[in-house]
Amino acid sequence: MDNEKLKNIVTSVIPECEFSPDESQFLNVIVKPEDFRKLAEFLRYDPETQMDYLFCMTAIDWNTHFFTIYHLTSSVTNFTVVIKVKITDRETPNIDTVCDIWKTAEFHEREVYDLFGIKFNNHPDLRRILLEDDWVGYPLRKDYKDEVNIVEL
Amino acid sequence: MTEQELITNIETVPETQEYFINMGPQHPSTHGVLRLLLTLDGEIIKKVEPHLGYIHRSIEKMCEKDSYQQIVHLTDRMDYLSCHINNEAVCLCVENGLQLEIPERVKVIRTIISELTRLSSHQLWWGVMGMDLGAITTFLYGFRDRELITDIFEETCGARLTMNYNVPGGVMFDIHPNFQKRTKDFITYFRKKLPEYDELLTGNVIFTERTKDIGYLSKEDAISYGVTGPSGRASGFACDVRKRFPYSAYDRVEFKEIIYTEGDCFARYKARIDEMWESMKIIEQLIDNIPEGEHKAKTKAVIKLPEGEYYQRVETARGELGVYIVSDNKKSPYRVKFRSPGFSNLSALDTMARGNKIADLVATMSTLDLVIPDIDR
DSSP states (O other), X not given: OOHHHHHHHHHHHOTTOEEOTTSSSSEEEEEOHHHHHHHHHHHHHOTTXXXXXXXXXXXXXXXXXXXXXXXXXOTTTOOEEEEEEEEOOSSSOEEXXXXXXXXXXXXXXXXXXXXXXXXXXXXXXXXXXXXXXXXOSOTTSTTOOOTTTOOOO | OOHHHHHHHHHTSOOOOOEEEEEOSSOGGGTSSOEEEEXXXXXXXXXXXXXXXXXXXXXXXXXXXXXXXXXXXXXXXXXXXXXXXXXXXXXXXXXXXXTOOOOHHHHHHHHHHHHHHHHHHHHHHHHHHHHHTTOHHHHHHHHHHHHHHHHHHHHHHSXXXXXXXXXXXXXXXXXXXXHHHHHHHHHHHHHHHHHHXXXXXXXXXXXXXXXXXXXXXXXXXXXXXXXXXXXHHTTTOOOOHHHHSOOTTGGGSOOOOOOOSOOSHHHHHHHHHHHHHHHHHHHHHHHTOOOOSOSBOOOOSSOOOOSEEEEEEEEXXXXXXXXXXXXXXXXXXXXXXEEOHHHHHHHTHHHHHTTSBHHHHHHHHHHHTOXXXXXXX
């Protein structure tokens, strides 16, 4: 399977998705939070794609919006796709969980919640994972200020 | 009291109650500061809840302020037992972004040292695994043989553990004139010693009783949890990055991807022992064929990656390490994510340990080969 074919498959499920070519070595798909869950389920269970291995999950803060980024690959077809979910709501960012589809997401989503403050709906146990429970703020956000621990040069 | 009344009384004896035990943060077999909150019913484990972050240093945040050369130095504080391979991951990612042509000599040197690192990591794992299960001798054997590798490292670059031998573009210094001879001597020595490892543990009845059919992980769960490295391959998940996405000099060497399908502690143990043989095979193929040339490609003093995203994966001793760099064409990256193997491997511990006895949890954790800084970052 090549990128073109995968593009067609993704477009058939979510017609209004965007592709950002030449950004990395993988095929990048940008979707809205409400479409994401549908696309994730499709890619995981469709016999043609079978994306069963979520090998990296993270988020990024672009000041105006967040991306949660899912690197997916298939242990059967060896094909890789990157799904980026654009979250424009900075005050209460939230997105559906995928930890029932890929179990590794349970820990990774907790990490993203911990460091970015993005809430995952229906996550079974959404708590901070690396920092203490009473930590104030979300350190990997670009507007995070900590005058005690971060020394600006 | 009549007989009938007695039976009724016995039936109403209160049931055993579930209770909680904290394992760690100072428990010796967690190999670092990791706390496991265990829910127990008698001796049987009902649930394992890992509490991490005791040594979280926010390496990803630090990277956003550092230059690319400085990031390399942070990575060997993550998984300190495969420090060279972590460094290599960042260097490869940066070189890939700069589209830098790397001398052949560098590729071969990096591969040899990576495999030596893997060997030394597995030796240490073998030693502490034996000790977790009550055999002190293995610890001494493992460290005795590991010492020879750290000596080679010390002669090569001056450091024994966190080596920082890699820099973007190549390696920091050329190899020492003794390097080839000492490595070959080591391989000859270790080929004789590795069968002793088997004699001590592999065929040992006490050891096999404690590891066979313990901590089972199915292939589906291994993929779903993202358990990689020898732990994943022991469950039948073909995830060796060296085979699937060859980097450095792995495309020109012959080695077998070790796959077991049992998925229990013993399979994970065997996978690592077999991997040591394969590592020695790789080193033997390369050690006499180090090409002549420069040990470093020329790079600018200030490295700026072009705008875009770069992902590089390598196979550390624990599994697949992914380095994800997002650059906005400045001297430090916009965002760095380290997909560390330990983090994903640990998330499967709950599934593996459920239904086993509490003493088996020690064996399960040992065969996962957790390094805590790798999990906490």
